[in-house]
Amino acid sequence: MNKKTTYLVLMLLCTVGFWLFNNFYTPDTYSDDSVKNTEEGRCFTNYLQPSSTTGAVVQHNYYTLSYKEKYEQAEWVAYVLRKQDLTYDDRKRPYFIEDPKVATKSADWRNYKRSGYDRGHLCPAGDRRFSLQAYNETFYTSNITPQKNDFNAGIWNRLEKKVRQWVKKDKELYIITGGVLKGNMDEIGDEDVAVPNSFYKIIVKGRKDNLKVIAFLFPHKESNRPISSFLVTVDKIEKETGINFFKSLPGAQEEELEREIVKNGWEF
Numbered sequence: 001m002n003k004k005t006t007y008l009v010l011m012l013l014c015t016v017g018f019w020l021f022n023n024f025y026t027p028d029t030y031s032d033d034s035v036k037n038t039e040e041g042r043c044f045t046n047y048l049q050p051s052s053t054t055g056a057v058v059q060h061n062y063y064t065l066s067y068k069e070k071y072e073q074a075e076w077v078a079y080v081l082r083k084q085d086l087t088y089d090d091r092k093r094p095y096f097i098e099d100p101k102v103a104t105k106s107a108d109w110r111n112y113k114r115s116g117y118d119r120g121h122l123c124p125a126g127d128r129r130f131s132l133q134a135y136n137e138t139f140y141t142s143n144i145t146p147q148k149n150d151f152n153a154g155i156w157n158r159l160e161k162k163v164r165q166w167v168k169k170d171k172e173l174y175i176i177t178g179g180v181l182k183g184n185m186d187e188i189g190d191e192d193v194a195v196p197n198s199f200y201k202i203i204v205k206g207r208k209d210n211l212k213v214i215a216f217l218f219p220h221k222e223s224n225r226p227i228s229s230f231l232v233t234v235d236k237i238e239k240e241t242g243i244n245f246f247k248s249l250p251g252a253q254e255e256e257l258e259r260e261i262v263k264n265g266w267e268f
Contacts, residue, residue, distance in 0.1 A: 029100045030136035031061055048174050048204055050076055051244040058101045058142065062134040063123040065142055066243075067099075068181055071194035072107035073145045076178040076243060077122035083171045086164055089129045099142035106142040111189020120147030122177050124160050145179050146188055146195040150222035156199065159216060159227050163203060166266065174204040180217075180240045196220055200237045202245060205265075211249075212265050213257045228268045234258035 049057075052066035053075060063079035096109035096119060112119050122143050128134040137143075147156065167173045179196025186195040202215045217232045217240070234245055235258045246254045 028097050030094070030097070030133060030139065031100070032133055046174075047208065047248040048176075048246065049078060049248075050176055051247050053242050056103065058099065060101065060137050060140070062128055062137050063143070065122075067102050067104070067106065067142055069104040071181045071185075072111070072191050073181070073193060074122060074142055074178055075181055075241065076176050077143055078174070078176045079123045079127070081127055081163065081167050081173045081175055083167050085127060085130050086167065087130045089135075091125075091129055091132065091135045093125075094136045094139050096139050096141055096144065099140040102142050106140065107189070107191050107193050109141055111191050111193045112144075112146065113189075115146065115188040117146035117188060117195060118149050118152040119144040120152045120156070123175075126160070127164070145199075146193060147199075148220060148222070151218075151220055154222040155218060155225075155227060155230075159201060159218075162227060162268075163201075166203070166205075169267075170205045172205070175201065176204075176245065177201040178241075179220075182240070182242075198240070200232075200241070202234060202237065208249075211253070211257060212262065214262070214266050226268065228263070231261050231263070233261055 049064065050066070054066060054068050056067040056069065058065050058067060063077055065074040065077045067073070068075040098108065099106040109119065119141075121138055122145060123138050125135055125138040128138050163173065163175065178200060179194075180198045180200060181194060181196060183197060185197060187193060188195060198217060198219050200215065200217045202213065204211055204213050206212050213234060215232055215234050215237055216227065216230045217237055218230050223230075237243075238245060238258065246257060249257070
């Protein structure tokens with residue numbers, strides 16, 4: 001076999017191998033499909049689930065997300081947080097791995113390596129210490145976003161701690177969070193993972209006929225201002241993201257919850 005033929009055969013084998021990898025490779029998984037949408041799980045599939053601008057909704061056992069392949073991250077992650085979820089179990093941090101349920105493959109963790117950005121959790125690992133599987137699921141790369149360290153460890157972390165204080169009193173909260181994926185954003189890694197210029201978090205409590213909502217929108221930078229100074233309406237976040245957050249609620253109730261900032265019932 002001459003060199004030209006050898007080269008062509010190697011090229012063919014590489015092409016076939018690449019095709020097989022892209023079509024049949026299944027990443028590792030932290031999930032257990034035997035855990036369904038029951039009291040054991042903390043996924044988010046009820047009437048408060050937001051719209052998806054991509055149709056790529058992924059339901060894990062302990063959170064739900066909408067993946068936006070163009071930006072290699074979730075446009076929202078939603079989960080239920082209950083008072084009994086707040087445990088102090090000592091969990092070993094696992095490896096970040098691709099999300100096996102994202103059809104287009106979530107970003108490789110190596111995109112973040114030496115990028116200067118943290119792998120910022122959207123559903124915090126600290127909210128999922130109550131079981132090994134729940135904790136490990138937060139380390140899918142579909143649940144992370146590039147965040148500046150001082151922001152991630154600063155005001156964003158202070159809001160996460162405040163949410164935990166609230167759930168100790170209110171027993172159960174519904175949380176929707178993500179980066180605002182639009183405009184001119186920096187990118188990191190070979191897959192061009194977008195770096196959001198701002199991040200939002202929406203927290204809901206109560207039952208369907210008596211809901212209370214509070215929403216935050218933060219520029220992607222550390223701040224010493226109180227977190228209450230970043231309160232916005234849900235309408236504002238919808239305008240920024242193009243996501244419809246309470247689409248399943250009756251029209252009048254949806255409009256009322258989304259147009260106002262109501263601090264009553266939330267202790268700062």
